[in-house]
Amino acid sequence: MVETTAYKPLDMDTLAHRLTSVEAITQRIGADGSKWKVKEVGDGNLNLVFIVEGPLGSVIVKQALPYVRLVGDSWPLPLYRSFYEFHALTRQAARDPGLVPEIYHFDEGQALIAMEFLSPHVILRGKLIAGERVDDLASRLGRFCARTLFRGSDLSMKAAQRKADAALFLGNVEIIAITEGLVFCDPYFDAERNHHTEGLNALVGQMRDDVALKTEVQHLFVKFGANAETMLHGDLHTGSIMCTDTETKIIDPEFGMYGPMGFDVGMLIANFLMAYFSQPAHRSDQDLAGYQAWILDVTKDIWTSFVAEFTILWNSERDGMLYPKSMFEDQGHSSEPALQAVLSNIWFDALGFCGIEMHRRTLSLAHNADFESIEDPATRAPLEARNLMMGCDLILNRSAIGTVDALTMLAESFNRKAVL
Amino acid sequence: MVETTAYKPLDMDTLAHRLTSVEAITQRIGADGSKWKVKEVGDGNLNLVFIVEGPLGSVIVKQALPYVRLVGDSWPLPLYRSFYEFHALTRQAARDPGLVPEIYHFDEGQALIAMEFLSPHVILRGKLIAGERVDDLASRLGRFCARTLFRGSDLSMKAAQRKADAALFLGNVEIIAITEGLVFCDPYFDAERNHHTEGLNALVGQMRDDVALKTEVQHLFVKFGANAETMLHGDLHTGSIMCTDTETKIIDPEFGMYGPMGFDVGMLIANFLMAYFSQPAHRSDQDLAGYQAWILDVTKDIWTSFVAEFTILWNSERDGMLYPKSMFEDQGHSSEPALQAVLSNIWFDALGFCGIEMHRRTLSLAHNADFESIEDPATRAPLEARNLMMGCDLILNRSAIGTVDALTMLAESFNRKAVL
Numbered sequence: 001m002v003e004t005t006a007y008k009p010l011d012m013d014t015l016a017h018r019l020t021s022v023e024a025i026t027q028r029i030g031a032d033g034s035k036w037k038v039k040e041v042g043d044g045n046l047n048l049v050f051i052v053e054g055p056l057g058s059v060i061v062k063q064a065l066p067y068v069r070l071v072g073d074s075w076p077l078p079l080y081r082s083f084y085e086f087h088a089l090t091r092q093a094a095r096d097p098g099l100v101p102e103i104y105h106f107d108e109g110q111a112l113i114a115m116e117f118l119s120p121h122v123i124l125r126g127k128l129i130a131g132e133r134v135d136d137l138a139s140r141l142g143r144f145c146a147r148t149l150f151r152g153s154d155l156s157m158k159a160a161q162r163k164a165d166a167a168l169f170l171g172n173v174e175i176i177a178i179t180e181g182l183v184f185c186d187p188y189f190d191a192e193r194n195h196h197t198e199g200l201n202a203l204v205g206q207m208r209d210d211v212a213l214k215t216e217v218q219h220l221f222v223k224f225g226a227n228a229e230t231m232l233h234g235d236l237h238t239g240s241i242m243c244t245d246t247e248t249k250i251i252d253p254e255f256g257m258y259g260p261m262g263f264d265v266g267m268l269i270a271n272f273l274m275a276y277f278s279q280p281a282h283r284s285d286q287d288l289a290g291y292q293a294w295i296l297d298v299t300k301d302i303w304t305s306f307v308a309e310f311t312i313l314w315n316s317e318r319d320g321m322l323y324p325k326s327m328f329e330d331q332g333h334s335s336e337p338a339l340q341a342v343l344s345n346i347w348f349d350a351l352g353f354c355g356i357e358m359h360r361r362t363l364s365l366a367h368n369a370d371f372e373s374i375e376d377p378a379t380r381a382p383l384e385a386r387n388l389m390m391g392c393d394l395i396l397n398r399s400a401i402g403t404v405d406a407l408t409m410l411a412e413s414f415n416r417k418a419v420l
Numbered sequence: 421m422v423e424t425t426a427y428k429p430l431d432m433d434t435l436a437h438r439l440t441s442v443e444a445i446t447q448r449i450g451a452d453g454s455k456w457k458v459k460e461v462g463d464g465n466l467n468l469v470f471i472v473e474g475p476l477g478s479v480i481v482k483q484a485l486p487y488v489r490l491v492g493d494s495w496p497l498p499l500y501r502s503f504y505e506f507h508a509l510t511r512q513a514a515r516d517p518g519l520v521p522e523i524y525h526f527d528e529g530q531a532l533i534a535m536e537f538l539s540p541h542v543i544l545r546g547k548l549i550a551g552e553r554v555d556d557l558a559s560r561l562g563r564f565c566a567r568t569l570f571r572g573s574d575l576s577m578k579a580a581q582r583k584a585d586a587a588l589f590l591g592n593v594e595i596i597a598i599t600e601g602l603v604f605c606d607p608y609f610d611a612e613r614n615h616h617t618e619g620l621n622a623l624v625g626q627m628r629d630d631v632a633l634k635t636e637v638q639h640l641f642v643k644f645g646a647n648a649e650t651m652l653h654g655d656l657h658t659g660s661i662m663c664t665d666t667e668t669k670i671i672d673p674e675f676g677m678y679g680p681m682g683f684d685v686g687m688l689i690a691n692f693l694m695a696y697f698s699q700p701a702h703r704s705d706q707d708l709a710g711y712q713a714w715i716l717d718v719t720k721d722i723w724t725s726f727v728a729e730f731t732i733l734w735n736s737e738r739d740g741m742l743y744p745k746s747m748f749e750d751q752g753h754s755s756e757p758a759l760q761a762v763l764s765n766i767w768f769d770a771l772g773f774c775g776i777e778m779h780r781r782t783l784s785l786a787h788n789a790d791f792e793s794i795e796d797p798a799t800r801a802p803l804e805a806r807n808l809m810m811g812c813d814l815i816l817n818r819s820a821i822g823t824v825d826a827l828t829m830l831a832e833s834f835n836r837k838a839v840l
Contacts, residue, residue, distance in 0.1 A: 154645050159600065160593045167590035170583040177579060180741055189747045208751070215758040218743045222762075225574050225742065226649040226678075229642070258646075321600055322645065323638045327609050331628070338635040342642075 007079060007110055010063050012038045015050060019061065024105040025114050029054030045070035045366055046077070046254070051117060058119065059104060064111035064254075068178075070366065071193075077174055079111035081254040084172040086113055088256030091165075091231055096147040099140065100250050118249055121242035125369055128238060128275040129282055131291050132245070138298045140248040141241070141268060142305025149261050149346075150313040152231035154320040162320070166228050166258040176257050179234065183356060184221040187363040188214045196363050197371075199381030199420060203388055204363060216395050220352045228258035236264040237271040237357075239368065262349025265306060269350065270357035270391075271368070272299045273411055277387040278370035281379050292415070296408040303404040307343055314339050348398050351407070355394030358387050385419040427499060427530055430483050432458045435470060439481065444525040445534050449474030465490035465786055466497065466674070471537060478539065479524060484531035484674075488598075490786065491613075497594055499531035501674040504592040506533055508676030511585075511651055516567040519560065520670050538669055541662035545789055548658060548695040549702055551711050552665070558718045560668040561661070561688060562725025569681050569766075570733040572651035574740040582740070586648050586678040596677050599654065603776060604641040607783040608634045616783050617791075619801030619840060623808055624783060636815050640772045648678035656684040657691040657777075659788065682769025685726060689770065690777035690811075691788070692719045693831055697807045698790035701799050712835070716828040723824040727763055734759050768818050771827070775814030778807050805839040 010018065016033030019025055029036065035055055042049035042062075046069050050061040064082040068075040086106045093100050101116040127134065154162050186194055189208055196204055207213060233240070234255030242249045276295045283291055314335070318325065323342075328335035361368045362384045371387075374380040390411060394401070401407055430438060436453030439445055449456065455475055462469035462482075466489050470481040484502040488495040506526045513520050521536040547554065574582050606614055609628055616624055627633060653660070654675030662669045696715045703711055734755070738745065743762075748755035781788045782804045791807075794800040810831060814821070821827055 154642075159597060159645070163590040163593055167587040170587035170590075173580045173583055180579065185741075185744055185747060189751055191746075209753070211748075211753050211757060214747050214753070215743075215755075215761060218747070218758055219761060219765075222574075222649070222742055225579070227647050229646040321605075322642055323635075324605055326611075327605060327634050327638070328631075331609055333629070333631045333634070335635075337631060338638055341635060341639060 005109075007066075009048060009065060010050065010061065010110075010112070012040060012050075015052065015061065019052070019114070022105050022107075022114065025052070025059055025061075026054075028057050028104060029059050030056040042069065046081075058117040060101070060115050060117045062113050062115065077178075081172065081175045082106075082111035082113060083108055084169065084175070084256045085252070085254035087168065088231065088233070088253035089113075089115075091152065092144075092148050092233070092250065092253060095151040096144045099144050099248070100253075118242050118251075121244050121247065121249060123239055124241040124243050124248075125238040125271070125275070127243060128272075128295065129278070129370060129373060131283055131287060133294060134243045134248060135246045137243065137248055138301030139305040141250075142302045142307075143309045144250055145236075145265050145268065145302075146306045146309035146313060148233070149230045149264065150310055150317070152258075153229050153261070154322045156313070156317050156320045159321045165231065169231065169257050172255075172257055175255055176234070179255060180221070180225070182364045182366060183360045184217060184224065186365065187356070187359040188217055191364070193365040194363055195365075195367075197377050197381045197384055199377060200362075200385060200388070203385055203420075207359070207388065207392060210392070213392055213395060216352070217356055220349070220356060220395070223260045223349060224263060224353070227260040229261050230258065232257055232259045233264050234259070236268045237368070238268075238275065238370075239271075260349055260353075261346045262351075263353050265303070265346065266350035266353030267357045268302065269299055269407075270354040270361075271370075272296075272302070273354070273390065274358060274361060274368060274370045274387055276411055277383050277390075277415060278374065281374040281383060296411060299411075300404045300408055303347075310343065311339065314342075347402075351394045351398035351401055355391040355398070358391035358394070362388055382418075382420040386414045386417055389417070389419060390414040425529075427486075429468060429485060430470065430481065430530075430532070432460060432470075435472065435481065439472070439534070442525050442527075442534065445472070445479055445481075446474075448477050448524060449479050450476040462489065466501075478537040480521070480535050480537045482533050482535065497598075501592065501595045502526075502531035502533060503528055504589065504595070504676045505672070505674035507588065508651065508653070508673035509533075509535075511572065512564075512568055512653070512670065512673060515571040516564050519564050519668070520673075538662050538671075541664050541667065541669060543659055544661040544663050544668075545658040545691070545695070547663060548692075548715065549698070549790060549793060551703055551707060553714060554663045554668060555666045557663065557668055558721030559725040561670075562722045562727075563729045564670055565656075565685050565688065565722075566726045566729035566733060568653070569650045569684065570730055570737070572678075573649050573681070574742045576733070576737050576740045579741045585651065589651065589677050592675075592677055595675055596654070599675060600641070600645070602784045602786060603780045604637060604644060606785065607776070607779040608637055611784070613785040614783055615785075615787075617797050617801045617804055619797060620782075620805060620808070623805055623840075627779070627808065627812060630812070633812055633815060636772070637776055640769070640776060640815070643680045643769060644683060644773070647680040649681050650678065652677055652679045653684050654679070656688045657788070658688075658695065658790075659691075680769055680773075681766045682771075683773050685723070685766065686770035686773030687777045688722065689719055689827075690774040690781075691790075692716075692722070693774070693810065694778060694781060694788060694790045694807055696831055697803050697810075697835060698794065701794040701803060716831060719831075720824045720828055723767075730763065731759065734762075767822075771814045771818035771821055775811040775818070778811035778814070782808055802838075802840040806834045806837055809837070809839060810834040 015038050016036045020033035037053040039051045048063045052059050064079045067073040068077050089100050103115050105114040233253045234257050240252045276292055279292050323338050371384055435458050436456045440453035457473040459471045468483045472479050484499045487493040488497050509520050523535050525534040653673045654677050660672045696712055699712050743758050791804050
């Protein structure tokens with residue numbers, strides 16, 4: 001039996017001793033802990049992550065720390081996020097089988113999940129910086145969003161079950177508070193944890209003086225905070241996606257919560273747009289246009305695949321309380337106008353959340369490597385400026401961006417802009 | 421000590437024997453149960469309600485039944501609704517002191533609440549049918565809505581506290597399922613529990629064939645189902661309001677839940693509009709115009725008072741996570757445009773919910789006395805038809821009804837219509 005007494009962070013030296021008692025692990029990698037090789041690979045902002053390799057195979061051991069790793073123990077963070085990651089992974093596995101790592105073992109007291117070691121998968125963000133392509137990426141992501149969002153909502157679930165589940169996830173308070181603060185507030189005023197590239201001051205000042213922009217951001221915050229439509233991944237950026245050249249997996253749903261359908265989709269698209277805007281610093285002129293075009297194609301296809309799969313589920317699995325067949329199909333009436341309106345709402349919400357994610361990743365605490373890996377601020381600033389300006393446009397004028405083609409054309413026009 | 425073993429419905433004979441052990445009751449009405457006079461007065465759809473009068477005073481004892489009283493034991497309903505009524509009353513008492521009956525005693529196992537006997541208060545719906553006026557009615561109702569809705573939301577509460585509370589109320593499943601079914605679905609197809617006045621068939625058929633109407637109703641259902649902005653009363657009609665000629669109290673919040681800000685306001689306005697449309701059957705020509713004008717004045721003033729109080733709270737108690745002062749006032753920026761947008765959203769949502777409530781009270785299971793007490797179907801049908809048609813207009817065209825004056829003018833124009 002695993003020690004379930006008091007929580008204690010694992011380290012390289014004690015891990016084998018502490019986990020050889022877990023049959024779910026020893027079955028997969030071998031029982032003799034002295035033969036295990038342990039590597040700490042946590043490059044994220046929050047947790048310890050170990051690859052444990054034994055004679056029979058490898059396993060990932062992820063353990064929450066009682067503080068934000070990026071900041072240190074001055075920012076405490078409850079261990080229970082591991083509990084929500086476990087529950088989110090379980091639901092995602094049921095709703096889109098094969099798209100998330102398999103869980104072997106969960107220890108709530110130790111805030112520890114042992115799960116499938118994805119190999120040779122690497123973090124998608126790194127591949128996008130390196131200019132690598134992934135087959136079938138967009139359709140897997142679009143379908144994952146459609147399946148998890150549809151199947152976790154009142155379109156599909158029994159109301160009582162959805163409510164019990166929403167109540168469970170409402171306990172995930174402090175980790176969601178990170179999103180509430182870093183995403184929806186900090187970028188829009190001079191918050192303590194902010195930082196941004198020199199050269200952006202004028203633009204950032206202008207944004208922070210834009211009352212209409214801030215007001216719209218807060219309207220979207222209302223939706224994020226209260227609109228518990230479905231179970232979200234909650235942090236679906238390209239650092240939460242692992243790929244080979246042909247396979248895509250989604251990881252790290254510890255920000256799991258019930259929220260608006262458009263949030264995951266919007267955050268996902270934002271991270272592709274940021275990859276797109278950062279490319280001029282990562283590619284030779286020869287490769288640039290082709291690779292940027294590929295990123296926009298992926299962006300387009302994510303939405304197209306989402307719509308296609310959502311439509312299939314709408315017509316085949318709409319067994320929840322909303323838009324009931326008894327009111328539509330059973331009366332010989334089409335629910336197609338309702339579907340189109342639902343998709344349209346998701347789209348416009350997604351565009352708004354997309355703009356906010358583009359802002360917070362350049363202005364708030366947690367930046368992303370697409371831009372951060374550009375060493376020269378003079379190169380970085382104008383690319384980030386395009387990204388910031390498009391974000392403003394998405395937040396303020398999204399009702400005029402009716403299609404994903406209009407979105408990618410807008411990105412192309414900002415990409416041509418001399419902004420600083 | 422009260423018997424807390426197994427739940428058992430009270431009756432006139434056993435009530436005194438079972439409740440003389442409850443000090444909170446005997447303190448108020450006297451300890452000698454043999455001197456108590458017990459009267460069963462439950463005229464609602466769900467519960468047992470007793471007035472218990474002793475030598476020192478009187479008390480109301482309300483006990484949930486394990487089924488829907490209106491229908492019988494063929495429709496079981498969990499006793500836990502009493503638990504939610506207790507919690508909702510407690511929160512409302514804190515948020516708008518003096519507007520709800522004081523609780524003396526709560527017994528969760530017996531699903532029983534002993535509370536303040538409101539006397540000489542009577543149900544407002546009866547006063548509106550009788551043509552009686554209540555001083556200060558609109559401002560008390562408007563303020564109650566503003567205070568409970570604002571103070572129960574992320575505009576005011578700490579996020580962690582709002583989430584814990586929202587999670588608690590998500591347990592109130594089956595009673596909310598009544599609203600989900602009877603309000604948002606049944607009116608719009610030929611559901612088993614429906615009934616409506618003869619003479620309305622053609623109009624009702626037309627409504628049930630209107631795909632745009634049904635689609636819009638379902639969009640509003642999405643908001644009701646998932647948009648957990650604040651703790652609602654959940655059933656705020658004129659049968660849940662008790663008045664003297666000068667005093668107003670709100671009762672019966674067992675439909676308490678977290679939902680969209682506009683719901684309580686919309687349901688409340690709907691019930692005044694139904695009172696308005698039913699008046700031609702209840703008043704002499706001489707009194708009709710004056711009393712109808714008073715009802716519309718009350719409707720107007722409810723919204724005006726709501727806006728006034730909400731604005732005060734926005735400026736003085738906006739300490740929750742939404743629209744934070746750190747982003748607005750602290751930066752020398754006005755949050756007034758944000759407030760206006762929030763109020764506008766509440767208004768348009770309220771109009772939609774208002775239209776649905778007007779429909780379900782004439783088409784679904786639970787009708788209201790405003791119309792039901794009109795004995796002659798030939799008199800009732802055309803008045804109900806005006807009500808139904810205005811409901812359609814509110815649901816479909818509410819974005820064109822920007823002010824409460826526009827709303828009351830619309831009511832006046834439907835009131836003049838020869839519809840059948």
